[in-house]
Amino acid sequence: xxxxxxxxxxxxxxHSLRGAARVSGFVAGIFLGLxxxxxxxxxxAGAELAGNSGLAVAPLLxxxxxxxxxxxxxLVAGSDETLQPExxxxxxxxxxxxxxxxLVATTVGIAPVMTLLAFAGLLVPAASHGGATFVVAAVGVxxxxxxxxxASRVVVGWLGSAMRSRRGRDxxxxxxSGVMLLIxxxxxxxxxxxxxLAGAGDSALLEALRWLPSGWAPAAVQAASTGQWLPAxxxxxxxxxxxxxxxxxxxxxxxxxxxxxxTGSGSVAEKVGGGWLERALPAAPVSAVMIKEIRLWWRxxxxxxxxxxxxxxxxxxxxxxxxxxxxxxxSLPFAALFAIWLAMLNCGNLYGLDGxxxxxxxxxxxxxxxxxxxxxxxxxxxxxxxxxxxxxxxxAVAGQAEMYPWxxxxxxxxxxxxxxxxxxxxVFAPFPVPQQRSNPFTAAGQPGCATGxxxxxxxxxxxxxxxxxxxxLITGTLLDNDWLLWSSVPLGLLTGxxxxxxxxxxxxxxxxxxxxxxxxxxxx
Amino acid sequence: xxxESGPPPFPDASGAADDTPALRLETLGKRFGNTTAVDRLSLxxxxxxxxxxxxxNGAGKTTTLSMAVGLLRPDGGxxxxxxxxxxxxxxxxxxxxxxxxxxxxxxxxxxxxxxLTYTGLLxxxxxxxxxxxxxxxxxxxxLTDAAHILVVDYxxxxxxxxxxxxxxLHGPKLLVLDEPFEAVxxxxxGTIRRIxxxxxxxGNAVVFSSHVMALVEQLCDQxxxxxxxxxxxxxxxxxxxxxxxxxxxxxxxxxxxxxxxEGLSWxxx
Numbered sequence: 001x002x003x004x005x006x007x008x009x010x011x012x013x014x015h016s017l018r019g020a021a022r023v024s025g026f027v028a029g030i031f032l033g034l035x036x037x038x039x040x041x042x043x044x045a046g047a048e049l050a051g052n053s054g055l056a057v058a059p060l061l062x063x064x065x066x067x068x069x070x071x072x073x074x075l076v077a078g079s080d081e082t083l084q085p086e087x088x089x090x091x092x093x094x095x096x097x098x099x100x101x102x103l104v105a106t107t108v109g110i111a112p113v114m115t116l117l118a119f120a121g122l123l124v125p126a127a128s129h130g131g132a133t134f135v136v137a138a139v140g141v142x143x144x145x146x147x148x149x150x151a152s153r154v155v156v157g158w159l160g161s162a163m164r165s166r167r168g169r170d171x172x173x174x175x176x177s178g179v180m181l182l183i184x185x186x187x188x189x190x191x192x193x194x195x196x197l198a199g200a201g202d203s204a205l206l207e208a209l210r211w212l213p214s215g216w217a218p219a220a221v222q223a224a225s226t227g228q229w230l231p232a233x234x235x236x237x238x239x240x241x242x243x244x245x246x247x248x249x250x251x252x253x254x255x256x257x258x259x260x261x262x263t264g265s266g267s268v269a270e271k272v273g274g275g276w277l278e279r280a281l282p283a284a285p286v287s288a289v290m291i292k293e294i295r296l297w298w299r300x301x302x303x304x305x306x307x308x309x310x311x312x313x314x315x316x317x318x319x320x321x322x323x324x325x326x327x328x329x330x331s332l333p334f335a336a337l338f339a340i341w342l343a344m345l346n347c348g349n350l351y352g353l354d355g356x357x358x359x360x361x362x363x364x365x366x367x368x369x370x371x372x373x374x375x376x377x378x379x380x381x382x383x384x385x386x387x388x389x390x391x392x393x394x395x396a397v398a399g400q401a402e403m404y405p406w407x408x409x410x411x412x413x414x415x416x417x418x419x420x421x422x423x424x425x426x427v428f429a430p431f432p433v434p435q436q437r438s439n440p441f442t443a444a445g446q447p448g449c450a451t452g453x454x455x456x457x458x459x460x461x462x463x464x465x466x467x468x469x470x471x472x473l474i475t476g477t478l479l480d481n482d483w484l485l486w487s488s489v490p491l492g493l494l495t496g497x498x499x500x501x502x503x504x505x506x507x508x509x510x511x512x513x514x515x516x517x518x519x520x521x522x523x524x
Numbered sequence: 525x526x527x528e529s530g531p532p533p534f535p536d537a538s539g540a541a542d543d544t545p546a547l548r549l550e551t552l553g554k555r556f557g558n559t560t561a562v563d564r565l566s567l568x569x570x571x572x573x574x575x576x577x578x579x580x581n582g583a584g585k586t587t588t589l590s591m592a593v594g595l596l597r598p599d600g601g602x603x604x605x606x607x608x609x610x611x612x613x614x615x616x617x618x619x620x621x622x623x624x625x626x627x628x629x630x631x632x633x634x635x636x637x638x639x640l641t642y643t644g645l646l647x648x649x650x651x652x653x654x655x656x657x658x659x660x661x662x663x664x665x666x667l668t669d670a671a672h673i674l675v676v677d678y679x680x681x682x683x684x685x686x687x688x689x690x691x692x693l694h695g696p697k698l699l700v701l702d703e704p705f706e707a708v709x710x711x712x713x714g715t716i717r718r719i720x721x722x723x724x725x726x727g728n729a730v731v732f733s734s735h736v737m738a739l740v741e742q743l744c745d746q747x748x749x750x751x752x753x754x755x756x757x758x759x760x761x762x763x764x765x766x767x768x769x770x771x772x773x774x775x776x777x778x779x780x781x782x783x784x785x786e787g788l789s790w791x792x793x
Contacts, residue, residue, distance in 0.1 A: 001646060001648075004642055004645040004646050005646075007642070008631065008634070008638075008642045011634060011638055011642075012631055012633050012634060015633040015634065015635075015674060016633050083631065084629060084631070086629035087629055087630065087631050088646065089594075089595055089629070090593070090594075090595070090618065090623050090625070090690075090691075091618060091643070091646050091647055092614070092615040092616070092617075092618035092619045092647065093615070093646065094614065094615055258595070259594070259595065259596060259597040260596075260597050523676070
């Protein structure tokens, strides 16, 4: 069965690699993966060759990669599901058999292979201790990669399972945000790697990391290198057992997913004509789109997991940007900007999320204008209050009241610009999202590196959008002129409005002229 | 999969006595939130029968069929396929049944031929048999020209046909089909009808849901009418329609009336 699953997965991957954009994304993904793998493996091997112990560094690097496996699917709202468990629900294959099969098939892919290459750095220090230690390292590396993958599957499956019931939905969002915050320790660990490589690291920390499951393979190699074969074998066995337990857990999550589909949203309180939104807004096409969008952000799990965790992580980001050494407090007042940026990136696939319902827009005459403006306003309706609150409160909390003109001016300018860039991303960098309700954290393949690059390129627009405000702020600071400094706030509001209007106009034009192409791009 | 399970067995290998129903549902129930989708529903589909399941939109047909084939866990009750309990022994039950679900999840970026091939191999059928059955199914269902096209690019009718092919590939003893004729062109529909009739004539059973009453009358010897998650009439075709046409009997049974005569003046002007 496993062989067939692997062949199937390879065939699906090769079929999805049609078109220059997808191929270039694939190549870019391989390149980035190789880079990361080379740096990791190089750091372990380099530490060893430079006379430090590569074995001491490995647990830290392995932990960072493992955390990456846990965070990535939540952060980009997509765990690779080229092979969906649903495809096999009619076959006489129980979840106990399906789970390991899918797991092995999953290892055939860019990310797992790159992780394997990265972890293979452990072989260099092991090699100097003889053949038997090398074998321990080889087995350990493979188990360690599989552990990262299966842990990632369990987390995603668990979040999806939580979100399938109505009651668990909000809990699921919180849990997802919690998982995303795992990026904080990963960031801190990465920050501590340079002193460690220079031989000035905190050896107690390294010692401790070896006790985490992500450090068991290096620990086994360490034991083997000193001839302690029993602990080495024990650690490898513990790794294998951890993989086994997680696989069992995952198979149980799969069983639930396949036989207890989403309860749907149930009946929701229908509010057409009666809700406060309808009463508050004038009856016009733009408000109709806006109200529809606000309801969708609220009701659709996929949209929730796109919007909320990004917003929360953005606010939390400054807290860990430089934990312990200075810059953390310096960037705290600017949390609002991070939140804008992440909320923009995560929401920049509105048409992909809507899928085929874009048809409704395409068959109606001249609705593109209302369509784009309504969506911009709805996005702002969720993001603006949170961001404004953060911008108003955080400078004071951080004890940096003098930063208010900077924070408010830049936030105003970027908030407007981001509401436009969300639309630009949605029309220029759309990608299909599988239209299944079983787990909102899954994507068919990845959004693709090409799309990722477009997202990064579009992020530059946020920087461009604040240039006028920044110029005024810098001039004001240099001249020590309070009037000039504070004039950045109305200027920010003005430039924000102009860029929201301008980007929206481009999106309207694109929607008007390239509607069918967009529809084609978002079909799963 | 290891070949140990082999191609699903043919006649009588299920070990069940001949009077075991092809499908037996007992007090199946399912609630979604406050809505009762299926309400202690019981149904028995004899072998060698062509069984039609009809009911208004939202009556619970798809929910019932999903619970009957192991896709949706019922809150209560049981489902047996040729004596095998779907929820106690799902592997055995799934070997015996072929299913065309509503909105079937298929790996979209496989070609039709690849989909059939991998499905067959995963079911443990030997590669030679898989290849032969795949070609035969593709050609009979007039999909040969589309065999190298990705499923994602299939039309609605072609998706139905490839779904039907995956349901029949392993030689099941019972076919459970949700709206099998929907969106299928008349020529293909005729082909499918003849295939299903031959399948039933050989001692197997078909359960299908449909809204096309004429089709149900033409094909089925047994009919059940479902409304609000309950069976409100079941039996042979003649018992259920009682002298009238099935459509009239249906409208009478579900207590509806044919609307459309009034209102909408803005549309008809």
